[in-house]
Amino acid sequence: MNRPNIVLIVSDDHGREALGCYGNPVVDTPNLDALAADGVRFTNAFCTSASCAASRSVILTGLYNHANGTYGHTHGVHHFSCFNGVRTLPALIKEAGYRTGRVGKTHYAPEDIFPFDWGAPPGKFGRDDVRMAEYCREFISGSEPFFLYWCSHSPHRAGVIEDHPLRPNGFGNPKQPFPGDTERQYAPEDVVVPPFLPDIPEVRAELAQYYQAISRLDRGIGRLVQILKDEGKYDNTVIIYISDNGAAFPEAKTTLYDPGMRLPCIVRSPLHRKRNTTCDGLITWADITPTVLHFAGAYQDPESFHGRSFKDIIDQEEPENWREEIYAAHTFHEITNYYPMRVLRTKKYKFIWNIAWKLDYPFAKDLWQSASWQGALRRQLKDFGARSIKDYIHRPRFELYDLEADPNEINNLADHAEYRQLVREFADKLRVFQEQTKDPWLHKWTYE
Secondary structure, three states, rough: OOOOOEEEEEEEEOOHHHHHHHOOOOOOOOHHHHHHHOOOOEOOOEEOOOOHHHHHHOOOOOHHHHHHHHOOOOOOOOOOOOOOOOHHHHHHHHHHEEEEEEEEOOOOHHHHHOOEEEEEOOOOOOOOOHHHHHHHHHOOOOOOEEEEEEEEEOOOOOOOOOOOOOOOOOOOOOOOOOOOOOOOOOOOOHOOOOOOOOOOHHHHHHHHHHHHHHHHHHHHHHHHHHHHEEEHHHEEEEEEEEEEEOOOOOOOOOOOOHHHEEEEEEOOOOOOOOOOOOEEOOEEEHHHHHHHHHOOOOOOHHOOOOOOHHHHHOOOOOOOOOOEEEEEEEEOOOOOOEEEEEEEOHHHHHHHHOOOOOOOOOOOHHOOOHHHHHHHHEEEEEOOOOOEEHHHHHHOOOEEOOOOOOOOOOOOOOOOOHHHHHHHHHHHHHHHHHHOOHHHHHHHHHHH
């Protein structure tokens, strides 16, 4: 077989709780479900920063965002960017002889270190994912091998301020279906309210809009897969589907609780035998660039990345000799949302160091303005989902959760005497991680 083509699909704010193949019985995602049936679904896959640009910088470099320079958003007044000397995935795979293309959301900077050969201006297709997929036909029909970075804006919230604080955000859903497409709408009473959200009408109304956007994303992916088949490329193409971070609701996006960082990852590979199975190996988005380069036969310098290729474990449901823990590092979302966190997670435990813990937890503007949050405030709820609003906003220096006994991460064990030694061990491991990744926030252990 020739070197495979590689398609990396990154959606925008798609939590794994809203995907059929991950157990949601309501949301309509037949194309992603079919991709999982023809491949492998990872059950322990995590972003390392639950914020769009910061997460995408990790995806495209294999380096934690505190090391590549993208501490938060790249666009507008936020103006973070990768350091000029960073070697990115499009540059590396291009050197390996691949044609490179990208469509949809970029959210990376500076442009010159991301040298894609082909693409469309950001925003050209808006939320019309079917049309964006069709636009790729010419690129896909060209010579092999190719790497395509396909990034939908769905199901991100629409960037508008509603005329009433309790009016649900439209999540980019069109008032009339796009040409050649048919919208899938949902009734609020039918959606599945996950444990991290309160079951109130405002949340249900927004989840219905969110589901609609996910179904449109799914149709775009279906068209993309069909084009690969039409052009005779599907049988020699690796397809990886991930989301940059969790759903755009409080308790998920911008947080490093599991709804914000534990995400879908589906890999369909012609080089692997297993189909319709799972892999429970711990992986992160720092592993994406190494894995793509491994598929391309260009994984020549593994030590230059913070991540590690997971290509060799895709066929293993319970990988042996694989890592026992992963790390996450979040610092900014918007420029005004400073709340640095460093996280160690095993399959059983999560340890969070809230570096600026004396600060109130900051809200992304769209989450604060959301009908879901404003509805909770107007109803004077004490709890937002499983967690109290007080605990969501005011966090301790350390958080430790037993994920097997407490999957919603509510019962903080960090101050319990019997866990004191484990806290010390995890804190020591975090310091080593920070040293190895040249984390500027390492000095906070000493100075604060």
